[in-house]
């Protein structure tokens with residue numbers, strides 16, 4: 001084999017495929033030599049290796065042969081040692097029925113070091129977003145169960161799985177969890193996760209580089225396609241047209257599709273009816289806004305991770321309950337608040353107590369302020385327990401009145417920014433220590449008395465609505 005074999009192959013390739021494609025795909029390769037009829041090449045990522053193999057493999061093989069070195073196949077590895085440890089999947093390996101087909105499309109016999117899914121052309125997967133650290137509650141239990149189902153091996157049961165819901169409610173987390181799970185249990189599956197914007201970007205690039213064939217081949221060769229925030233293709237006519245064809249081709253081949261959006265299919269603006277109908281043809285699941293219990297569970301779970309990052313930080317009792325009650329906008333904000341609290345406590349060497357939490361999170365708390373008034377709370381609580389408002393404010397101590405009064409004080413403390421003395425004054429001129437006692441009592445009762453816990457949650461929801 002002559003030393004200038006590869007430079008000569010490159011020169012010819014550059015002319016045939018053009019400078020742009022050459023710089024993009026061939027330049028990053030390292031030629032490692034030919035042996036026993038196998039030409040060995042190393043690519044910076046498995047994806048590049050895969051792509052070159054599929055699109056230029058045959059040409060490269062012919063050019064090497066033309067230079068006088070007969071080769072029957074190309075062998076791609078990855079330059080990065082970490083990736084090189086990934087399991088190798090020979091092109092002729094047998095795949096389970098659900099994932100049949102992808103390997104057969106390689107035009108020349110190659111062996112590709114199969115990537116972890118993070119190396120596919122989509123977005124990297126966040127290692128924090130797994131099923132293990134997804135907290136399940138009533139608002140997201142269906143979405144979670146459906147996500148679990150599509151990540152199991154076996155025939156596709158609903159296609160697509162369409163998850164929708166407001167900002168920061170865990171849709172992306174679930175998608176990543178599906179990808180991680182499939183990657184772990186079915187390592188041979190080609191899972192492609194990307195945002196709708198990236199899909200569009202790749203499509204536009206393919207048009208620009210006149211490589212629609214490659215684009216189609218790539219997207220149609222995956223076993224599981226996951227597209228995040230699909231609402232972004234609304235109004236982008238040719239992108240949605242291509243998305244539609246990709247979608248149909250994959251569904252026809254029995255490949256799984258998972259899609260997320262911030263709204264249901266029929267509310268996505270600027271999207272064709274036939275696409276809406278396709279998006280609705282599988283299982284459409286609403287990820288509901290979090291409730292108090294779910295937020296508390298998420299906080300406790302995320303706090304464990306924070307505690308590992310900042311060991312030794314002490315958190316006062318009631319802080320998570322307070323945050324779960326006060327910050328109901330979305331989980332991302334809740335998580336940001338927790339991160340900030342732990343970082344602050346660690347930097348200034350303080351324990352996390354109520355005063356510190358209020359000081360450190362004043363902007364977040366202000367933004368999430370619910371503008372609920374003490375008058376509204378008193379009215380709603382009186383209605384709920386069927387007692388007179390005058391009794392809640394008056395001196396009666398009977399349990400039938402004192403308990404609702406305590407609940408009303410608890411809600412006033414948690415849903416308004418009023419100080420304890422102010423709350424006391426509004427409840428018939430009581431002392432602030434009475435308010436403290438009421439708040440503590442209700443906090444305690446909520447953990448042992450399901451009825452009180454339900455009452456508080458229901459009232460909170462009605463007051464926030």
Ligand SMILES: Nc1ncnc2c1ncn2[C@@H]1O[C@H](COP(=O)(O)OP(=O)(O)OP(=O)(O)O)[C@@H](O)[C@H]1O
Pocket residue numbers: 129133134135136140165166167168169170171172173174262298331332335
């Ligand atoms: N049930 C949950 N358990 C644990 N973490 C959660 C849960 N729900 C949301 N989160 C966390 O909240 C953050 C935001 O979630 P994610 O990005 O998945 O939201 P999203 O619904 O995709 O929002 P967007 O529409 O803005 O993309 C992430 O850090 C995620 O881990």
